[in-house]
Amino acid sequence: MATEITMPKLSDTMTEGRLGAWKKGIGEAVQRGDVIAEVETDKAVMDLEAFTTGVLLEQRVKAGQLVPVGTVIGLIGAPDEAVATALPPASEPPVDRVGIGPERVIEEPAPPVTVAAPDHHEEQAAPVVRRKAREMGIDLALVQGSGPGGRVLLEDLERFSGVSLSAAPLNEEPEPATAATGEAGAPAGQVFTGAPQTVSELPLSRMRAAIARTVELAWRTIPHFFVTMEVFMDAALELRRELKANGIPASVNDFVLKASAVALQKFPRMNASFGGDRIIVNQEINIGVAVSLPDGLLVPVLRGCQGLSLREIAARSRPLFERARSSRLSEAELSGGTFTISNLGMYGVHEFAAVIMPPQAAILAVGGLQDAVLARHGQPMVGKVMKLTISADHRILDGAYAAGFLRELKGLLEHPVKLLL
Numbered sequence: 001m002a003t004e005i006t007m008p009k010l011s012d013t014m015t016e017g018r019l020g021a022w023k024k025g026i027g028e029a030v031q032r033g034d035v036i037a038e039v040e041t042d043k044a045v046m047d048l049e050a051f052t053t054g055v056l057l058e059q060r061v062k063a064g065q066l067v068p069v070g071t072v073i074g075l076i077g078a079p080d081e082a083v084a085t086a087l088p089p090a091s092e093p094p095v096d097r098v099g100i101g102p103e104r105v106i107e108e109p110a111p112p113v114t115v116a117a118p119d120h121h122e123e124q125a126a127p128v129v130r131r132k133a134r135e136m137g138i139d140l141a142l143v144q145g146s147g148p149g150g151r152v153l154l155e156d157l158e159r160f161s162g163v164s165l166s167a168a169p170l171n172e173e174p175e176p177a178t179a180a181t182g183e184a185g186a187p188a189g190q191v192f193t194g195a196p197q198t199v200s201e202l203p204l205s206r207m208r209a210a211i212a213r214t215v216e217l218a219w220r221t222i223p224h225f226f227v228t229m230e231v232f233m234d235a236a237l238e239l240r241r242e243l244k245a246n247g248i249p250a251s252v253n254d255f256v257l258k259a260s261a262v263a264l265q266k267f268p269r270m271n272a273s274f275g276g277d278r279i280i281v282n283q284e285i286n287i288g289v290a291v292s293l294p295d296g297l298l299v300p301v302l303r304g305c306q307g308l309s310l311r312e313i314a315a316r317s318r319p320l321f322e323r324a325r326s327s328r329l330s331e332a333e334l335s336g337g338t339f340t341i342s343n344l345g346m347y348g349v350h351e352f353a354a355v356i357m358p359p360q361a362a363i364l365a366v367g368g369l370q371d372a373v374l375a376r377h378g379q380p381m382v383g384k385v386m387k388l389t390i391s392a393d394h395r396i397l398d399g400a401y402a403a404g405f406l407r408e409l410k411g412l413l414e415h416p417v418k419l420l421l
Contacts, residue, residue, distance in 0.1 A: 003051070005048075005072065015069055017039045017040065018041075019037060019040075019067070022037050023035050030076055032053045042209065043329070044324075126151075129153065143156050143157065207295055219355060224356060225394050226353045226392075227406055230410075231385065231409070232414050233414075236413050252386075259409050261308065262408075264285050269361060273359035274359060282338040284306070285306040288340040293325065301335065301337040302316060348368055356391050361393045362393065362405075
């Protein structure tokens, strides 16, 4: 008996998916665990594996088609079933089509179309009056005009409808704007005719739509507050050079990841979520890192950071981010985050604030390295500084708690040998 292939539910929020491509053709042998298709979610492209062995009998959904979760997209069965589906049922004899010509379509002539001449009353009103009359459902033929030559004015619409059209005074017959003067509020030489400006519309991709829903929910439901602190990075950069010379290529982001994992253990409310009548503190420290894509971003999650060394974080984060940039992440790599880091330093951004990822308590925004004049032992010196900004949920924690977390983070990055312990 054939086994149905259905559109899988790859996350708690997934309601539909797009079939990216079939990796097996009809009649092709399939082994359990083989990749038979690609499925696109609003977060990533994922491989769909076969749960049984047999032959791909049917492809019920075409590549590029968007279908609800649970929809049957194909069938896998025995080879003899594939033959059966290719032949007509035995109980239905073949239809003799000899002598049947193409179906004849009789077209009836369309009735003549009468084009109405412009209404006299329409001509006796300015465009703004005609537009307002259409909005109010008023036939201008029924309105007695008080303007020159019986022209209908906005005041006439007010009297006729009994509704006040409170608006700025409008000249019903404006003087032509010259290149020197133009209309009020318009740049010299620009004439506004009242026509809408030319615009272009971009359809929302599934990823962009998902981001829109997430940030709107976050900004509407989470009371954000922000705390910024400056960190001296000279010692961390020196340690980074030493590690690289010894075959451990750790990035600045890896240092921030490791320092965050250590600081979160001392400030557990930063690793929590709001549960309505309670605060849910996560024991696992799963840090998500925002990765930019051409049409949005993904937040792959590095799990179990509380038990990872700096070297392990560096080794695991690099391939994780590469898979994110090619949209080849699994659902497990995109879910379960308890804290998020967003780094725009590589774009020359010195300082910014990020939007919290629901239901997390906080997100850390990392700015770029800057040269700064520092005072050391009473002497000025040039060093590297970096600004960190925490966005936090005020329902879960307060400003002093967030400041304490940043102070701990600052101490770890300015004395990075602690990250090696």
